Amino acid sequence: MTHIKPVPPARATPLTPRKRAILVGASSGIGAALAKQLASDGWTLALLARRADRLAALCEEINASAGEVRAVSYVHDVTDTASVPGLLQQILADLGGLDLIIYNSGIALPTGFKHYNFETDRKMTEVNYIGALAWLDPAATVFQSLGAGHIVGISSVAGDRGRVKNPAYNASKAALTCYLEALRNRLSRRGVHVLTVKPGYVATELTQGQKGMFLVISPEKAAADISKAIRRRKQQIYTPWFWGWIMLIVRNIPSVLFRRMSF
Numbered sequence: 631m632t633h634i635k636p637v638p639p640a641r642a643t644p645l646t647p648r649k650r651a652i653l654v655g656a657s658s659g660i661g662a663a664l665a666k667q668l669a670s671d672g673w674t675l676a677l678l679a680r681r682a683d684r685l686a687a688l689c690e691e692i693n694a695s696a697g698e699v700r701a702v703s704y705v706h707d708v709t710d711t712a713s714v715p716g717l718l719q720q721i722l723a724d725l726g727g728l729d730l731i732i733y734n735s736g737i738a739l740p741t742g743f744k745h746y747n748f749e750t751d752r753k754m755t756e757v758n759y760i761g762a763l764a765w766l767d768p769a770a771t772v773f774q775s776l777g778a779g780h781i782v783g784i785s786s787v788a789g790d791r792g793r794v795k796n797p798a799y800n801a802s803k804a805a806l807t808c809y810l811e812a813l814r815n816r817l818s819r820r821g822v823h824v825l826t827v828k829p830g831y832v833a834t835e836l837t838q839g840q841k842g843m844f845l846v847i848s849p850e851k852a853a854a855d856i857s858k859a860i861r862r863r864k865q866q867i868y869t870p871w872f873w874g875w876i877m878l879i880v881r882n883i884p885s886v887l888f889r890r891m892s893f
């Protein structure tokens with residue numbers, strides 16, 4: 631069963647041009663499903679990630695089903711932060727402007743319960759948080775000067791609490807959530823919307839083989855929720871919605887109990 635639901639109309643004319651979006655981290659999982667969903671919603675897309683073959687195949691699929699060029703790929707590693715300003719300028723010129731940017735790139739590297747590894751933790755921080763700053767700071771500057779625009783960050787329920795399994799992954803997502811909230815507080819008064827997305831467990835390459843997952847959803851379901859939240863100009867969503875209630879409880883578990891749990 632697919633959750634991809636096309637929404638009308640988004641027909642491009644000289645007076646109502648097609649809306650343009652950058653999606654960072656589009657080659658698999660939630661990002662790839664979101665690219666397909668947004669294309670069917672009528673967006674023109676710049677799709678970024680490292681795996682050129684995956685991006686090329688995705689663009690081909692989107693453009694073939696749209697019957698026109700709706701998605702273009704740019705091979706990019708978000709840890710190469712020095713290349714971001716130049717690439718952003720190139721994409722702005724290629725798309726003819728920008729209405730939406732989504733930062734979705736993320737990694738969760740395996741960490742043993744009793745092990746601490748600075749290199750692993752640094753990599754997660756670089757991809758999950760530093761890369762977001764590298765893309766969203768200049769995007770915020772562009773949108774602030776336009777007095778319009780939409781910023782979306784794919785954070786996680788993992789950022790709501792420091793859990794025992796992967797401290798640096800939790801911390802990178804907590805930092806991203808806090809940064810997005812601060813961006814929203816700065817930019818909402820300037821006509822710019824900022825959406826924080828907190829998925830629960832989603833069946834993707836990132837979670838492949840992970841034990842103890844529950845209430846798992848498909849990337850297509852997550853993409854449909856994110857697309858709806860963008861259209862409705864939401865500030866924050868949990869996907870699926872019931873994680874909002876689960877995390878309300880989790881956030882309120884007293885530390886004296888929480889530190890004894892393996893969640």
Ligand SMILES: NC(=O)c1ccc[n+]([C@@H]2O[C@H](COP(=O)([O-])OP(=O)(O)OC[C@H]3O[C@@H](n4cnc5c(N)ncnc54)[C@H](OP(=O)(O)O)[C@@H]3O)[C@@H](O)[C@H]2O)c1
Pocket residue numbers: 654655656657658659660661678679680681682684706707708709734735736737738757784785786787828829830831832833834835836837849
């Ligand atoms: N799956 C879940 O249960 C879950 C739950 C909560 C939050 N999330 C978040 O959702 C987002 C998407 O993850 P996913 O589950 O869909 O996993 P995924 O299929 O592994 O997708 C991760 C995406 O990030 C990109 N990426 C990773 N390292 C990158 C780098 N150095 N430069 C550029 N792009 C990079 C990958 O592209 P390349 O490898 O081609 O570069 C890929 O497009 C992540 O931020 C993740 O933390 C996932």
